Amino acid sequence: MADQLIRATAAAGGIRVVGVVTTRLTEVARQRHQLSYVATAALGRTMAAGLLLASSMKRPQSRVNIRVRGDGPLGGILIDAGLDGTVRGYVDNPTVELPPNRVGKLDVGAAVGRQGYVYVVRDVGYGYPYSSTVELVSGEIGEDLTHYLATSEQTPSALVLGVFMGSQGVEAAGGLLLQILPRAAEDEEMVTTLENRLSALTVFTPMLRANKTLPQIFEDLVGDMGLEILPETQLVRFHCPCSFDRMLGALKMLGEEELQDMIEKDHGAEATCHFCNQVYHTDSDQLAQLIEDLRVERQQAGQR
Numbered sequence: 001m002a003d004q005l006i007r008a009t010a011a012a013g014g015i016r017v018v019g020v021v022t023t024r025l026t027e028v029a030r031q032r033h034q035l036s037y038v039a040t041a042a043l044g045r046t047m048a049a050g051l052l053l054a055s056s057m058k059r060p061q062s063r064v065n066i067r068v069r070g071d072g073p074l075g076g077i078l079i080d081a082g083l084d085g086t087v088r089g090y091v092d093n094p095t096v097e098l099p100p101n102r103v104g105k106l107d108v109g110a111a112v113g114r115q116g117y118v119y120v121v122r123d124v125g126y127g128y129p130y131s132s133t134v135e136l137v138s139g140e141i142g143e144d145l146t147h148y149l150a151t152s153e154q155t156p157s158a159l160v161l162g163v164f165m166g167s168q169g170v171e172a173a174g175g176l177l178l179q180i181l182p183r184a185a186e187d188e189e190m191v192t193t194l195e196n197r198l199s200a201l202t203v204f205t206p207m208l209r210a211n212k213t214l215p216q217i218f219e220d221l222v223g224d225m226g227l228e229i230l231p232e233t234q235l236v237r238f239h240c241p242c243s244f245d246r247m248l249g250a251l252k253m254l255g256e257e258e259l260q261d262m263i264e265k266d267h268g269a270e271a272t273c274h275f276c277n278q279v280y281h282t283d284s285d286q287l288a289q290l291i292e293d294l295r296v297e298r299q300q301a302g303q304r
């Protein structure tokens, strides 16, 4: 199944369900950043969560940033996901590897750490992003973001995230978000039923590996509650908007003195994009051109 995001509702709109398959884009991130197994799982879960959180936003340019900052050896995680289906991200220490946890799974909680914070920034496209911070619960990402949704956004939600690694790389990755909207949250019997079913659904990636599609998984979960799957299947992908020109723009902001220094000492400059690990090289001529541009801009500003 291609990487994709599908939305559905149930209980006459009282329940919102979103599922995302991120197998390929997680593999792209693994290769770009040369991530260890546990780092792939940590970043993969956070990227899937970002796409799920962004999926409920309204304006096309809306984006979500999630920063996870724990006291474990992985350091921080930062992802940037958009309603447009693009996501990018990185971890501070991509090569950290840990033995599996007691149940034989990749020990994301120990890699991230159990003390620390999750910061979520939602940029709705009006220029005033709003942010919220919660403490980590377990460092396993899914629980931490479920806690965030319950406390900061006050929507009873369940988030299931998973990344399954094989010897050749990522074999299955994705996530599922289920939210109970206020008018349905009063129905205690339904909330209990949903909680029970979700706790049985802690194994999301095995379903994907068994070639279950998102609509089939939705059917298993809320098929008897008036499930309505929205017709649009949205493709999702790893994408970073960085470019050589943007990198030049960033270098230019360092100013003439610094650029001159780079020409004399290094005969050029090398810059790496944190988000996608793309390396950009500039030579002395290109740096000299930036200095020239700065001088022209200064003259023009003086003439005004």
Ligand code: ZN
Residues within 6 Å of the ligand: 240, 241, 242, 273, 274, 275, 276, 277, 278
């Ligand atoms: Zn980039």
